Amino acid sequence: MINRFILEKRLKSVVMHLILLSVAATCILPLIWMFSSSLKTQDTIFSNMHIIVSDPHWENYREAWTKGNFGAYFLNSVIYTVSVVGGVVFTASLAAFAFARLNFPGKNIMFYMFLITMMIPIPGSFIALYVLLQKLRLVNTRLGYILPQINAGLALAIYILKTFFEELPKDLEDSARIDGCGKFGVYWHIAMPLAKPAIAVIVVFNAMAVWNEYLLAMLILSSKSLMPLQRGLMVFQGAHITRYPLLMAGITIAVVPIVVLYLIMQRHIITGITAGAVKG
Amino acid sequence: MKLKTDNNILLKDTLQNYLFVLPALILFATFYIYPVYKVFELSLFEYDGISPQKYFVGLGNFKDALGNSIWWHSMRNAGYITFLALTFQNALALLLALIVDRDIKGGRFYRIVFYLPPVLSGIVIGLIWNWIYDGNYGLLNHWLSALGLGKLARAWLADPKTALTCVGIIHMWRGFGWGFIILLAGLQNIPRELYEAARIDGANSRGIFTRVTVPLMIPVFVLVMILTVLGTMQIYDLIVATTGGGPGYHTEVPITRILAAMIGSSRFGYACSLGLIFGVVLLIVSMIQLKLSKLLKQT
Numbered sequence: 366m367i368n369r370f371i372l373e374k375r376l377k378s379v380v381m382h383l384i385l386l387s388v389a390a391t392c393i394l395p396l397i398w399m400f401s402s403s404l405k406t407q408d409t410i411f412s413n414m415h416i417i418v419s420d421p422h423w424e425n426y427r428e429a430w431t432k433g434n435f436g437a438y439f440l441n442s443v444i445y446t447v448s449v450v451g452g453v454v455f456t457a458s459l460a461a462f463a464f465a466r467l468n469f470p471g472k473n474i475m476f477y478m479f480l481i482t483m484m485i486p487i488p489g490s491f492i493a494l495y496v497l498l499q500k501l502r503l504v505n506t507r508l509g510y511i512l513p514q515i516n517a518g519l520a521l522a523i524y525i526l527k528t529f530f531e532e533l534p535k536d537l538e539d540s541a542r543i544d545g546c547g548k549f550g551v552y553w554h555i556a557m558p559l560a561k562p563a564i565a566v567i568v569v570f571n572a573m574a575v576w577n578e579y580l581l582a583m584l585i586l587s588s589k590s591l592m593p594l595q596r597g598l599m600v601f602q603g604a605h606i607t608r609y610p611l612l613m614a615g616i617t618i619a620v621v622p623i624v625v626l627y628l629i630m631q632r633h634i635i636t637g638i639t640a641g642a643v644k645g
Numbered sequence: 646m647k648l649k650t651d652n653n654i655l656l657k658d659t660l661q662n663y664l665f666v667l668p669a670l671i672l673f674a675t676f677y678i679y680p681v682y683k684v685f686e687l688s689l690f691e692y693d694g695i696s697p698q699k700y701f702v703g704l705g706n707f708k709d710a711l712g713n714s715i716w717w718h719s720m721r722n723a724g725y726i727t728f729l730a731l732t733f734q735n736a737l738a739l740l741l742a743l744i745v746d747r748d749i750k751g752g753r754f755y756r757i758v759f760y761l762p763p764v765l766s767g768i769v770i771g772l773i774w775n776w777i778y779d780g781n782y783g784l785l786n787h788w789l790s791a792l793g794l795g796k797l798a799r800a801w802l803a804d805p806k807t808a809l810t811c812v813g814i815i816h817m818w819r820g821f822g823w824g825f826i827i828l829l830a831g832l833q834n835i836p837r838e839l840y841e842a843a844r845i846d847g848a849n850s851r852g853i854f855t856r857v858t859v860p861l862m863i864p865v866f867v868l869v870m871i872l873t874v875l876g877t878m879q880i881y882d883l884i885v886a887t888t889g890g891g892p893g894y895h896t897e898v899p900i901t902r903i904l905a906a907m908i909g910s911s912r913f914g915y916a917c918s919l920g921l922i923f924g925v926v927l928l929i930v931s932m933i934q935l936k937l938s939k940l941l942k943q944t
Binding site: 381382384385388389391392393396398399402410411455456457459460462463469470475478479482486487488489490492493497499513515516519523548573576578580595598599609612616619620623624628631634635638 | 675919
């Protein structure tokens with residue numbers, strides 16, 4: 366009897382691990398396969414289905430980087446991601462500090478206005494955004510791609526930071542004031558350093574959103590010299606549909622930075638999603 | 646005299662406080678409030694996006710939209726993928742979350758790996774899967790013929806019979822890890838004592854699931870469902886990278902139609918009316934789901 370019980374339990378655990386492992390394999394294998402394909406040649410890529418490449422053609426990366434223009438796309442993606450993330454952290458933290466620790470007429474209305482926009486989807490607003498950017502002469506400029514994305518990140522960032530700033534003890538603020546800190550001083554020297562965990566969550570989420578953004582880039586950026594990676598990949602695929610090794614090298618270039626960021630910061634990502642989910 | 650300086654100090658203080666919110670407010674007014682207002686306004690005009698004139702057409706754009714069968718077809722396509730995501734994707738996410746919630750070995754590893762696809766962009770995912778589904782060189786056909794099922798081989802994304810479901814499968818692959826993380830967080834929020842108590846009362850594991858786990862998880866289920874609907878109905882970059890809406894109109898979705906109206910036909914006003922109709926549909930669906938959850942909670 367006892368043996369059978371243990372056996373059943375063992376069997377159950379084996380089945381569970383098999384399920385988990387096979388699902389995990391589907392998550393990882395396409396990425397490994399993408400990488401190994403990027404090291405093959407045009408002639409072998411369709412016939413050689415092996416994951417391990419015996420003679421890796423690293424020069425594919427050099428060619429993708431220069432001739433495929435992925436070097437420029439990569440640099441653009443870095444510029445956009447850094448600017449948007451910096452912009453979101455700075456503007457959102459200032460506003461969140463005011464919402465949490467300062468007083469002024471209309472404070473609550475403004476805060477709820479930001480919050481409500483997170484919940485109401487307006488799927489057509491990119492049309493009007495395009496019209497606006499045209500009027501401001503910001504179509505096909507870096508600024509025209511950066512500013513709307515800073516705005517897009519604000520609401521969630523303000524919400525996260527406001528909750529965080531509200532929990533800061535009043536004594537800290539008071540002692541800083543006595544030491545002659547102004548409001549901005551308290552924000553910069555006291556509140557911001559303490560908010561690092563919240564800022565980390567905001568940085569990862571916005572970096573992923575900007576790095577992976579496509580629609581806006583497609584709408585407003587038409588010069589190759591301004592395009593980020595996602596847009597560049599589609600342009601490359603359209604022009605060289607048959608050059609699979611280079612395309613795979615380009616995809617790898619687009620994937621590696623965001624996956625590395627994810628692996629370093631995954632703890633923050635998971636707390637971010639779960640905090641949002643449990644609160645919501 | 647003293648009162649006046651006091652007032653001045655107070656005024657200066659308040660103005661300083663406004664300075665903190667000013668940058669956020671300017672961005673928000675310019676890139677959110679103004680475009681949203683503009684969508685409503687433009688939806689009443691015939692406007693090509695370039696010329697200085699636009700022509701007032703009242704609700705004409707909305708009439709066009711309501712009678713456009715391709716538009717509703719695109720809505721149905723997105724609805725079909727949403728249905729797949731709500732059932733299969735969320736069921737898989739829940740199954741995995743229930744297993745990992747048992748303090749199984751390697752739980753941390755699975756958490757990291759399952760969230761890998763959601764970290765990737767729709768473009769990257771689409772381009773990789775294009776090749777898996779490819780008719781000539783695709784991995785899927787390769788495996789099928791290796792298994793002796795070569796007859797089934799086809800160009801999966803170019804075949805009207807399979808294209809939409811295949812796109813749906815990619816979308817589910819991309820999304821299940823996200824549902825898994827939220828559902829697992831919900832499960833881990835349930836106090837373990839409740840399980841103990843139910844077990845002492847003689848409940849078996851199925852009883853514990855239906856009497857303890859499910860009722861406590863309803864808010865999380867509703868959240869996951871609403872976000873699944875909102876995310877899936879607005880699917881876009883995955884479509885662009887795989888089928889582009891084809892073959893024919895078989896994988897057209899609302900966002901590709903809105904863009905086609907805007908860029909393809911230069912009918913900005915009409916595109917705005919499509920966007921508004923779509924927004925209303927999304928809002929109604931979310932409301933229904935919230936209402937249902939309230940009803941469920943009462944019973």
